[in-house]
Amino acid sequence: MYRHVIVPTDGSDVGTRAVEEGLELARSIGAKLTIVTVLHHFHPLDYSPDSIVEALDPHQAEIDHHVKADDLLERKVRASGVACSHIRVRHDHLCEAVRMAAAAQDCDLIVMPAHVRNGWLSGSIDAETVRLLSNSNVPVLVLH
Amino acid sequence: MFRHIIVPTDGSQVGERAVEQGLELARANGAKLTILTVLQPLIIYSVAHELVVDLGERQHEETERHKRDDRRLEEMVRASGVDCTHIEAEDMHLSEAVHQTALAQGCDLIVMPAHERYGLLGKAVDSETVKLLSKSHLPVLVLR
Numbered sequence: 483m484y485r486h487v488i489v490p491t492d493g494s495d496v497g498t499r500a501v502e503e504g505l506e507l508a509r510s511i512g513a514k515l516t517i518v519t520v521l522h523h524f525h526p527l528d529y530s531p532d533s534i535v536e537a538l539d540p541h542q543a544e545i546d547h548h549v550k551a552d553d554l555l556e557r558k559v560r561a562s563g564v565a566c567s568h569i570r571v572r573h574d575h576l577c578e579a580v581r582m583a584a585a586a587q588d589c590d591l592i593v594m595p596a597h598v599r600n601g602w603l604s605g606s607i608d609a610e611t612v613r614l615l616s617n618s619n620v621p622v623l624v625l626h
Numbered sequence: 627m628f629r630h631i632i633v634p635t636d637g638s639q640v641g642e643r644a645v646e647q648g649l650e651l652a653r654a655n656g657a658k659l660t661i662l663t664v665l666q667p668l669i670i671y672s673v674a675h676e677l678v679v680d681l682g683e684r685q686h687e688e689t690e691r692h693k694r695d696d697r698r699l700e701e702m703v704r705a706s707g708v709d710c711t712h713i714e715a716e717d718m719h720l721s722e723a724v725h726q727t728a729l730a731q732g733c734d735l736i737v738m739p740a741h742e743r744y745g746l747l748g749k750a751v752d753s754e755t756v757k758l759l760s761k762s763h764l765p766v767l768v769l770r
Contacts, residue, residue, distance in 0.1 A: 483654045503765075510627040511654045607759040615751035615768055621647075621740075623767045624759055 484621075488516045488589040490580040493544075493551040500595035500625055501555055507593065507623070508564045515566045516587050517555060519548060520579045523572055577614035584620060592618060596625040628652075632660045632733040634724045637695040644739035644769055645699060649706045651737065651767075659710045660731050661699060664723045665692070667716050721758035728764055736762060740769040 489504035491497030501517055508515040524541050526534060552568070559566045569587075573579035584592055594611050607624075615622055633648035635641030645661055652659040668685065696712070703710045713731075717723035728736055741752040751768070759766055 483650055506627050511651075607756060611759070612751060612756055615755065619770060621767060621769045623765060625765045626763050 483511045484513050484591040486514045486516065486587065486589045487591045487593060488518060488580065488584045488587060489593040489595075490518045490520050490576055490583075491551075491555070491595065492520055492576060493548040494595075496595045498551060498555065500593055502558065503625055504593040505559065505562045505564055505566075508566075509562055513564075513591075515559075515564050516583070516589060517559075517566065517568045518580055518583045519552060519568070519570045520576050521545070521548060521570065521572050523574055575610065575613075577610040577617070581614060581618055584618070590620050592620055592622045594622055594624045628655045628657045628735040630658045630660065630731065630733045631655075631735045631737060632662060632724065632728045632731065633737040633739075634662045634664050634720055635699070635739065636664055636666075636720065637692055638739075640739045640741055642695075642699070644737055645702065647769055648737040649702065649708050649710075651735075652708045652710075653706055657708075657735075659703075659708050660727070660733060661703070661710060661712045662724060662727050663692070663696070663712070663714045664720050665714065665716045666718060669718075719754065719757070721754045721761060724758060725761045728762065734764060736764050736766045738766055738768045 487504055487508045489501050491501050504515055504517070507513075521544075524538075548570075556568065559568075567587075569583060571579050571583065580592060580594075583589075592614070594614060596608075611622075611624055615624075628651070631648055631652050633644050635645050648659055648661070651657070668681070699712070703712075713727060715723045715727060724736060724738075727733075736758065738752075738755050738758065741754070755766075755768055
């Protein structure tokens with residue numbers, strides 16, 4: 483079966499749930515798990531000159547949030563007893579980041595979080611996931 | 627983890643490989659497996675009128691081929707020892723057939739065969755898979 487499962491998270495609730503499912507799956511099939519926390523780059527040009535100082539603060543807040551979410555994850559991983567490694571990368575596209583990490587770590591299954599869209603896109607699947615499905619060389623488990 | 631897995635096949639080699647993987651996953655999880663063979667209905671207007679005379683013979687050949695495929699599948703299932711049911715459905719769209727059957731049978735994971743498309747834009751994920759991902763509220767494992 484699968485030997486090495488990889489699951490990306492962006493620190494959101496949806497990402498954390500995906501990690502939990504990834505852990506459960508890895509345990510049930512006796513596989514290793516790699517968690518990739520993907521942080522966005524900070525783009526200074528997205529901000530106007532007078533708001534960039536304030537913008538830096540929320541960015542720091544985002545990092546703090548990630549550190550806290552990571553602590554929680556690591557406790558869950560320890561409790562589950564699954565062999566697990568955790569990497570952090572900076573990338574603007576989750577799908578690209580996880581695809582590269584999967585290739586580098588020699589993973590044979592990607593677990594993708596279910597980023598549910600609201601509004602008029604509610605019926606459609608996340609574009610990042612479709613891109614990953616087209617580009618990936620390994621099977622992808624898309625959660626819901 | 628998963629209790630009831632469903633895997634569609636259209637009798638092709640790709641479909642058969644998906645069934646193999648579904649069986650393996652079901653065994654690892656101690657889950658039930660439902661194999662869904664989806665046949666395309668014969669649409670009379672899509673056949674050139676010169677060919678209509680051969681239709682009976684063609685239909686016969688198709689049925690024979692399917693019987694052979696089914697026998698092979700049943701052997702695979704018996705060898706694996708997984709609790710398995712086999713359903714046949716007729717639908718123009720694989721995604722719709724799988725979605726409806728998964729709902730009716732109470733499945734909790736769909737395993738999709740790796741039907742890849744190659745073309746001008748390079749490798750792309752099968753549109754039936756994308757449709758299924760948008761429709762279904764179940765996790766979908768997309769194979770390669």
